[in-house]
Amino acid sequence: MTVTADAPLELEAPPQPRYAERPLGVLTRPQGGRGWRDWLSTVDHKRIGIMYGTAAMFFFLVGGVEALLLRLQLAAPDGSVLGADVYNQVYTMHGVTMVFLFIMPLAAAFANYFIPLQIGARDVAFPRLNALSFWIWLSGAIFLNTAWIVGGGGADCGWFCYTPNSGVAFSPSHGVDFYAIGLQILGLASLISAINLIVTCLNMRAPGMTLMRMPVLTWMLLITQFLLLFALPVITVALFLLMFARLFGAPFFDPAAGADPLLWQHLFWIFGHPEVYIIILPAFGVVSEVIPTFSRKPLFGYEFMIFSGIAIGFMGWGVWAHHMFVSGIGPISVAAFSLSTMFIAVPTGVKILNWLATMWGGRLRFTVAMKFAVATVAMFTIGGLSGVTHSVAPADTQQTDTYYIVAHFHYVIFGGGVIGLFAGLYFWWPKVWGYMLDERLGNWNFWLMLIGFNLTFGPMHILGLQGMSRRIDTYAAGYGFELWNMVATVGAFLIALSMLVFMVNVWKSRRTAASRPAPGPDPWDARSLEWSIPSPVPEHNFDEVPVVRGRDEWWHRKYGIDDDGQVVRVATVEEAAQRGDAVGVHLPSPSFWPLAMAVGLPLIGYGLIFNLWLAVIGALIVIASLYSWAFEPVDDPDADHGHGHDEGHDGGGESGDGPGPDDAVGEVETAETDEPAAVGASEGQS
Amino acid sequence: MTAAAAPAELDHGTSGAGGAAGHGGDHGPSTGISHVKLAMWVFLGSECLLFGGLISTYLLYKTRANGRTLPTDVFDIPFTSVSSFVLLMSSLTMVLALSGVSRGDDTAGRAWLLATALLGAVFVGGQVYEFTSFVREGVAFTTNPASAAFFTLTGFHGVHVSLGIVMLMSLFVSSVKGKLTRNNSETVEIVGLYWHFVDIVWIFIFTVIYLIPAD
Amino acid sequence: MSVEAAEADPSEAAEGHDAHHPTDWAYVKIAIILAAVTALEVFTYFRSVLDWGVALVPSLIFMMVVKFYLVITWFMHLKFDNSIFSKMFTTGLILAVGVYLATLTAFEFFG
Amino acid sequence: MTAVGEDPVKPRPGAVRGLFRSAGAALAALVGLIVSGCAADAELDTFVPQGPIAEELHSRAVVPVFAIAGVVFVGITVAMVWLIWRHRVKSHSDGDWPRQTHGHVPLEIGWTVGFLLTMAAVAVIMLVALPTVDGTEANAVAVDVDGREVMWEPTVVVVGNQWWWEFRYYLSDQVDLAALREIGDAQALPPADIVTSGQMVIPTGEEIELVVTARDVIHSFWIPALNGKRDAVPNRFSPWKIEASDPGVYFGQCTEFCGLSHSRMRMQVVALDPVDFQAWVDRTIQDAAVPADAAARRGMDTFAGICTSCHLVEGVNDETYAANGADQASGAAPNLTHFMSRTTFAGGFLNTYNPDGSLNRAELEAWLRNPDGMKANYTVPGEQFRGMPDLDLSEQQIDDLVAYLATLGRPPAGWVIEATEVLE
Amino acid sequence: MLTPGFKLFFGMFAAFTAAALVYGYASGGSHVGPISLGWKGGVGDHIGYGVLVSLAAASLAVSLVLVAFRDADSEAQAALSGADGISPNPAVASGFWPVAAAFGAGTAAVGLVLHPLVFGLGLVMVVLALVEWTMDAWADRATGDPAANRELRNRVMAPVEIPIVGALAVGVVVLAASRILIAVSALWAVVVAGVVSTLILAGAFVYATRPGQARKLIAGLGVVAALGLVVGGVLAAVTGERDFPHHEDEIHSESGAEESGAGDGGG
Numbered sequence A: 001m002t003v004t005a006d007a008p009l010e011l012e013a014p015p016q017p018r019y020a021e022r023p024l025g026v027l028t029r030p031q032g033g034r035g036w037r038d039w040l041s042t043v044d045h046k047r048i049g050i051m052y053g054t055a056a057m058f059f060f061l062v063g064g065v066e067a068l069l070l071r072l073q074l075a076a077p078d079g080s081v082l083g084a085d086v087y088n089q090v091y092t093m094h095g096v097t098m099v100f101l102f103i104m105p106l107a108a109a110f111a112n113y114f115i116p117l118q119i120g121a122r123d124v125a126f127p128r129l130n131a132l133s134f135w136i137w138l139s140g141a142i143f144l145n146t147a148w149i150v151g152g153g154g155a156d157c158g159w160f161c162y163t164p165n166s167g168v169a170f171s172p173s174h175g176v177d178f179y180a181i182g183l184q185i186l187g188l189a190s191l192i193s194a195i196n197l198i199v200t201c202l203n204m205r206a207p208g209m210t211l212m213r214m215p216v217l218t219w220m221l222l223i224t225q226f227l228l229l230f231a232l233p234v235i236t237v238a239l240f241l242l243m244f245a246r247l248f249g250a251p252f253f254d255p256a257a258g259a260d261p262l263l264w265q266h267l268f269w270i271f272g273h274p275e276v277y278i279i280i281l282p283a284f285g286v287v288s289e290v291i292p293t294f295s296r297k298p299l300f301g302y303e304f305m306i307f308s309g310i311a312i313g314f315m316g317w318g319v320w321a322h323h324m325f326v327s328g329i330g331p332i333s334v335a336a337f338s339l340s341t342m343f344i345a346v347p348t349g350v351k352i353l354n355w356l357a358t359m360w361g362g363r364l365r366f367t368v369a370m371k372f373a374v375a376t377v378a379m380f381t382i383g384g385l386s387g388v389t390h391s392v393a394p395a396d397t398q399q400t401d402t403y404y405i406v407a408h409f410h411y412v413i414f415g416g417g418v419i420g421l422f423a424g425l426y427f428w429w430p431k432v433w434g435y436m437l438d439e440r441l442g443n444w445n446f447w448l449m450l451i452g453f454n455l456t457f458g459p460m461h462i463l464g465l466q467g468m469s470r471r472i473d474t475y476a477a478g479y480g481f482e483l484w485n486m487v488a489t490v491g492a493f494l495i496a497l498s499m500l501v502f503m504v505n506v507w508k509s510r511r512t513a514a515s516r517p518a519p520g521p522d523p524w525d526a527r528s529l530e531w532s533i534p535s536p537v538p539e540h541n542f543d544e545v546p547v548v549r550g551r552d553e554w555w556h557r558k559y560g561i562d563d564d565g566q567v568v569r570v571a572t573v574e575e576a577a578q579r580g581d582a583v584g585v586h587l588p589s590p591s592f593w594p595l596a597m598a599v600g601l602p603l604i605g606y607g608l609i610f611n612l613w614l615a616v617i618g619a620l621i622v623i624a625s626l627y628s629w630a631f632e633p634v635d636d637p638d639a640d641h642g643h644g645h646d647e648g649h650d651g652g653g654e655s656g657d658g659p660g661p662d663d664a665v666g667e668v669e670t671a672e673t674d675e676p677a678a679v680g681a682s683e684g685q686s
Numbered sequence B: 001m002t003a004a005a006a007p008a009e010l011d012h013g014t015s016g017a018g019g020a021a022g023h024g025g026d027h028g029p030s031t032g033i034s035h036v037k038l039a040m041w042v043f044l045g046s047e048c049l050l051f052g053g054l055i056s057t058y059l060l061y062k063t064r065a066n067g068r069t070l071p072t073d074v075f076d077i078p079f080t081s082v083s084s085f086v087l088l089m090s091s092l093t094m095v096l097a098l099s100g101v102s103r104g105d106d107t108a109g110r111a112w113l114l115a116t117a118l119l120g121a122v123f124v125g126g127q128v129y130e131f132t133s134f135v136r137e138g139v140a141f142t143t144n145p146a147s148a149a150f151f152t153l154t155g156f157h158g159v160h161v162s163l164g165i166v167m168l169m170s171l172f173v174s175s176v177k178g179k180l181t182r183n184n185s186e187t188v189e190i191v192g193l194y195w196h197f198v199d200i201v202w203i204f205i206f207t208v209i210y211l212i213p214a215d
Numbered sequence C: 001m002s003v004e005a006a007e008a009d010p011s012e013a014a015e016g017h018d019a020h021h022p023t024d025w026a027y028v029k030i031a032i033i034l035a036a037v038t039a040l041e042v043f044t045y046f047r048s049v050l051d052w053g054v055a056l057v058p059s060l061i062f063m064m065v066v067k068f069y070l071v072i073t074w075f076m077h078l079k080f081d082n083s084i085f086s087k088m089f090t091t092g093l094i095l096a097v098g099v100y101l102a103t104l105t106a107f108e109f110f111g
Numbered sequence D: 001m002t003a004v005g006e007d008p009v010k011p012r013p014g015a016v017r018g019l020f021r022s023a024g025a026a027l028a029a030l031v032g033l034i035v036s037g038c039a040a041d042a043e044l045d046t047f048v049p050q051g052p053i054a055e056e057l058h059s060r061a062v063v064p065v066f067a068i069a070g071v072v073f074v075g076i077t078v079a080m081v082w083l084i085w086r087h088r089v090k091s092h093s094d095g096d097w098p099r100q101t102h103g104h105v106p107l108e109i110g111w112t113v114g115f116l117l118t119m120a121a122v123a124v125i126m127l128v129a130l131p132t133v134d135g136t137e138a139n140a141v142a143v144d145v146d147g148r149e150v151m152w153e154p155t156v157v158v159v160g161n162q163w164w165w166e167f168r169y170y171l172s173d174q175v176d177l178a179a180l181r182e183i184g185d186a187q188a189l190p191p192a193d194i195v196t197s198g199q200m201v202i203p204t205g206e207e208i209e210l211v212v213t214a215r216d217v218i219h220s221f222w223i224p225a226l227n228g229k230r231d232a233v234p235n236r237f238s239p240w241k242i243e244a245s246d247p248g249v250y251f252g253q254c255t256e257f258c259g260l261s262h263s264r265m266r267m268q269v270v271a272l273d274p275v276d277f278q279a280w281v282d283r284t285i286q287d288a289a290v291p292a293d294a295a296a297r298r299g300m301d302t303f304a305g306i307c308t309s310c311h312l313v314e315g316v317n318d319e320t321y322a323a324n325g326a327d328q329a330s331g332a333a334p335n336l337t338h339f340m341s342r343t344t345f346a347g348g349f350l351n352t353y354n355p356d357g358s359l360n361r362a363e364l365e366a367w368l369r370n371p372d373g374m375k376a377n378y379t380v381p382g383e384q385f386r387g388m389p390d391l392d393l394s395e396q397q398i399d400d401l402v403a404y405l406a407t408l409g410r411p412p413a414g415w416v417i418e419a420t421e422v423l424e
Numbered sequence E: 001m002l003t004p005g006f007k008l009f010f011g012m013f014a015a016f017t018a019a020a021l022v023y024g025y026a027s028g029g030s031h032v033g034p035i036s037l038g039w040k041g042g043v044g045d046h047i048g049y050g051v052l053v054s055l056a057a058a059s060l061a062v063s064l065v066l067v068a069f070r071d072a073d074s075e076a077q078a079a080l081s082g083a084d085g086i087s088p089n090p091a092v093a094s095g096f097w098p099v100a101a102a103f104g105a106g107t108a109a110v111g112l113v114l115h116p117l118v119f120g121l122g123l124v125m126v127v128l129a130l131v132e133w134t135m136d137a138w139a140d141r142a143t144g145d146p147a148a149n150r151e152l153r154n155r156v157m158a159p160v161e162i163p164i165v166g167a168l169a170v171g172v173v174v175l176a177a178s179r180i181l182i183a184v185s186a187l188w189a190v191v192v193a194g195v196v197s198t199l200i201l202a203g204a205f206v207y208a209t210r211p212g213q214a215r216k217l218i219a220g221l222g223v224v225a226a227l228g229l230v231v232g233g234v235l236a237a238v239t240g241e242r243d244f245p246h247h248e249d250e251i252h253s254e255s256g257a258e259e260s261g262a263g264d265g266g267g
């Protein structure tokens, strides 16, 4: 996957960049266009989504190579591929990379790209804030990984970085500083994006798109944003304390000064557990779109799917201490958290059975996307059930910190989250890029991944129950660990192979895209609004903002149900779909300031670690960008959009007349004038 | 537009309302409220957990002295009461500023904006004074877990107030330049929300951290 | 977290904005109450004058809640504005209080 | 080896267990089969409980919940496979649409209630099993301490250090949890009658209370055959317990990541029958004596000069040790008074003896020559040490030191040596 | 016509002269020695003083040369090129930035010998002035339209200037207030804070509600009060802080941890 959008995107004649005729030299507002530079200033939610996705896949490779190193080291007893020191860094960075730099941004890619499309909007509520989120995220990701080069090694404290082991005394390299500051930067990005997307979901829905008509993917993503919104400040506090402890000697976690090491654990896991649902809910959303499409049935129990999602989101707040069953929090707390944990199985089970009920009686067509989706349900169930075995606190005293846990969470994270998002990649690929991924290679990809995945993580159940601890860089022969570790390593390389197949698939499909029939707006006969517009999606999304009359709006534009309850076609895709040829639709103007501001943040980070002057420079950049942003009109007065088409066009023929030309997009812009107030406030976070 | 071909009533949603007809084709925000204001409230919801975390840290640590002086030993309640009072009154001036601006009474708006900023500055000045005096009396940032938690919490709050002051001053400047009118009084409202939030955080801090005796 | 209620009629909501706002004098009255409560709070500090005994902490908390409530309902207009704002905010508030109280309690139960 | 077949636990009242027991047994047997089929002597295997606590934990918590999870797993998987097989089509043709069902409320309520009931059962399992690991039992062991009969309420204070465990026995002046919490800091524990490291010795048939804590970072104490694990958290004193039915050596591993050599932080519990245990107490409560042998004496002097800045040999260098204190971040290094009485050293990770019972000179010398080479550590001059530093000893010094160390304490019984034989 | 080059070097001359004076006295000079180039009395450190004075002299010389040759002066250039009027490029707006930059440089130089803080301050001044100067110079030539130029300049600089100036203004109030509070007794601190805030409230109230005369009066009073605050702050800073009781020795039993000898700030 590469950033540059070549052939497929240029279906319509792009407006030429007009740098040349601009009067005022260097600091002019970017105009938008299709060159590579325009990606830097874009505020288009689709491009931002693509950038999130691309970067996430890149970091998947990084985290994956780290995982392969781990597996190589553990393939046989007394491994010597990595020393103990490097091993500790690699597994820590593997966890951090996969969670914060791969799966969260990949979910963010889906959120950015599809929330506006699914609710019938032209963009998110705050387009520039959206760009800001991405750039901050990217700069944080890069910052975090520069620890390898300038920090004396990556963080070596595990992804939950328990204190006091993560204090300067026990982890003197700068790795943990990078962890503490890097995650704060990433958190800021996610927080801004969460606010933005929440407002988008609540406020930017097309007419008629009530909450209970929103597609499930959007719903799950919305719940995810709420989880992010409330969970991120908690880890921010923890990281803040850690940073102060490490950089300025504050005794927050110093046992000698009377501090309590468990404070960190509580703060981390109050964030950490909602975080795991942040990881899984987007995948649930994807699965809930894919399965109905390929079962030719609406999602079974829509309301129950939504409410179970909300229930999972809420219950996720009351269970965090199940990660601390053996830390000595006392039997009362243990019992309470053990109980609360178990009952999360209930709403999750509701979801599983509703998916099965959707498939029940359907016409299941096993495209690659469908295969991935069904595999998600199956694999997640295994991971969820091992989760239930942890939730029984006394039993967990035998399981915790062993490979049994590693097995659990890879089954839910990889088997649920990653495989689920892969279903999404195959499903929406034609929508985003305008060509289909090859199904034959896709099948190879799927089966290799599924087999490799089970070979890798299945044996870890056994290893864990046999007593293999996690986070050990070597183990001795003779405990019965040899065979299964070798199997797991082989499995990991199968996953890597499947990823190679995926990359080949992307490359080949793209090369041959021109010679194959274009997928059209709706290649899968799908159900939600994004399929009613051309593939790839034109810059303005919708020619006319759709008026929504029910769930699965797009499907209902194609099909009706006759008196016998039989499905009949009422319109072909060509008839029902929008053409994407509207011109002069009013779109928010691009801006460089989000990028500029994002550059300042890692400078502050380096400054805190190495030299405060750098932090001052970084802060100046941030502040100056912020104010420049505030002074920059939302609408570029020099840009020539309009062509007189603005008015009436968006109104949609049938929707009659509202009070004034208050189309959705216009509202975006007036609202955005005040954005910096919100930004300024969120600055307080970092 | 072929969408018209769609069957008439397909609403499986639980809410019958909200169909196209009911809305008269309005494409504005689906909830009829402004994006920014909603965003600010959402953000404030998030801030609750941020300050909550810092407050809890302090509550957990407030008696951990490491054999040295605790913040509670050096509290100057009379002075902090005045500070709290100042911040509380700044909330009043903030509302009056908003009321002035949205009435179109620029003079009043400006006066109250400036007053709010000044009261905020007095509060921060008082905090600087408080911090200095604590340090002189033997309670520094790294003295013990209690002091570190105290300074982090109140310092963090102070930074929030300071950011608020800068925002207020920016508003004041744009008002003087004539760029802040009744039409964009919402900006004042947004800053006001932030400001009041910082105030209620202090209401909480003042009671829970200063007034409730540490046993 | 339903916002159905919020979907009533945008134009009315927008107008309501100005229509229902209290007068300046109302704000001043609220501020006077706030000041009075604060004074009362501070008064508890002078225990030589009046010892509140076991009532001290509950009454302080009560007064705090009153102030808190007055500011968010009046100064922050939650009373007059769209209920979705209250929902967003109270969700955060309740989560924060619940989660952190649970945490602090968990430290007590260590045994 | 399967744990279930011989399950001796008296059936507990509780409908749940009865219900799921048979399924559980079958499933656990299956898992046990896989596990045992591949592990010849898997000393860490959690499915091979060896003492009453671990057995109860296993049969009351692990087996039932695995059984429930297993049944659900089988159910879901079968349903899914059936659905896939039954409803799959090659392609979608335009006319072929199934009935469009949107949901079914009674069904939803039905399975929600079903899950609720299942989880209620799991909850009961948990509540029934929790006291197994958390409750304590009042017991006392008669121990002869220097000719004095003491009713020892068997408690061992377990202290995690980077990267070794210390075990402290307070026999004459017993300490309890409350007293230790009063002290609050594991770096300031009162002197104990017996201090050993790497290997904990306990009497069989008695529930031993552990008080788990740490001096530097968080560790976790875990002997899978005897019970689950408990974190060792600095500033905290957490209760835990173990009990072994039979004499034997039970293996464990630190399971909370504690820095560089976390993987090499291991430990064993040596369970002795009461008579042997008393003999062990008699031996280890003694102070060390000045050796007679010349090389050992030279070693003793070297030791006094170099090693006592960290290590204590009671009765020989108490003053120097007290004066020098420890250079460790944890403030402590293993107490070597009865070095030879344990069969492993350096965090339960190296063997003190060869299988034939002779001193494992090679490893001991290698350890003294270059500890970092045997077990990675952080001993950077200028910073606080974590682990034993390379002391640049000459070969002569090493020989002398080995000779001296060999005089400290007496070897345990032959079967212990044989049973230990740690795998590196 | 004072050309920018002249301004720069003349500013440097001024700064170096001032620096030389300060340094002459600071390093232990006497009487009018430093003013009179050591003619009447002496200076402390001859080498440093000498260097600074020669730098000053050199700067003066260069500045004079520059003004004499009228570098970069559009009139001059117009004359040179034989044009009959001033070129369409408008005259360079006169500015103080060169002077400021030079003054900053001087301050930095003095800082080199005096105190690192002074050096840093000087450096910051130089950087700020140079930035402003560059921006002005650039904006002045950007287009032919002065209004557009100003607009352009503001677009670039306002985002930096406004927050910095705003922060500085707030900083002054905060600093002055805290200095005053810490100089007076604890009781007076309460009174001062109370009175100041009441005054702010009252002032705003009057200003907002009473039109006309009262407004002007309040505005005037406000300016006076602001000045008073600054003066008070400076005075307080000079007076120094009041005495504080030091609690260092208090011992708390419930500290949780036994006091381990190392505990100094827990660092």
Ligand code: HEA
Binding pocket: A160, A276, A277, A279, A280, A322, A323, A325, A341, A342, A344, A345, A348, A349, A350, A352, A380, A381, A382, A383, A384, A385, A387, A388, A390, A391, A392, A396, A399, A400, A401, A405, A408, A409, A412, A413, A416, A417, D068, D069, D072, D076, D115, D118, D119
């Ligand atoms: C995507 C991420 C994800 C998800 C969704 C989950 C879901 C769950 N997790 Fe998991 N978990 C992690 C990621 C995740 N987890 C990670 C990363 C860790 C380790 C962190 C670390 O230490 O590094 C972890 C660790 C972890 C622990 C701590 C273990 C330890 O360290 O000791 C526990 C303990 O209770 C736990 C429990 C659960 C439970 C009960 C669920 C439930 O939500 C599962 C619910 C699902 C089902 C139960 C299956 C489907 C349901 C049915 C088919 C219905 C019928 C079922 C029954 C009636 C039983 N998890």
Ligand code: HEA
Binding pocket: A060, A061, A063, A064, A065, A067, A068, A070, A071, A091, A092, A094, A095, A096, A098, A099, A102, A103, A157, A158, A159, A160, A406, A410, A413, A414, A418, A456, A469, A470, A471, A472, A473, A492, A495, A496, A497, A499, A500
């Ligand atoms: C989203 C989360 C995520 C994902 C996707 C993964 C994916 C993988 N993880 Fe995971 N892992 C975690 C999150 C994740 N992990 C976390 C949170 C921890 C805990 C860390 C801690 O304890 O602190 C952990 C810990 C962890 C451990 C335990 C380490 C230890 O405790 O000592 C192991 C060991 O095997 C492991 C293995 C793997 C493997 C083999 C994969 C594979 O699935 C990866 C597959 C991907 C690829 C292979 C990339 C594809 C590469 C190519 C196509 C390039 C081809 C290149 C070559 C062939 C050289 N992980």
Ligand code: CUA
Binding pocket: D160, D161, D163, D218, D219, D220, D254, D255, D256, D257, D258, D259, D262, D263, D265
């Ligand atoms: Cu000690 Cu891990």
Ligand SMILES: [Cu+2]
Binding pocket: A272, A273, A276, A319, A320, A322, A323
């Ligand atoms: Cu969890």
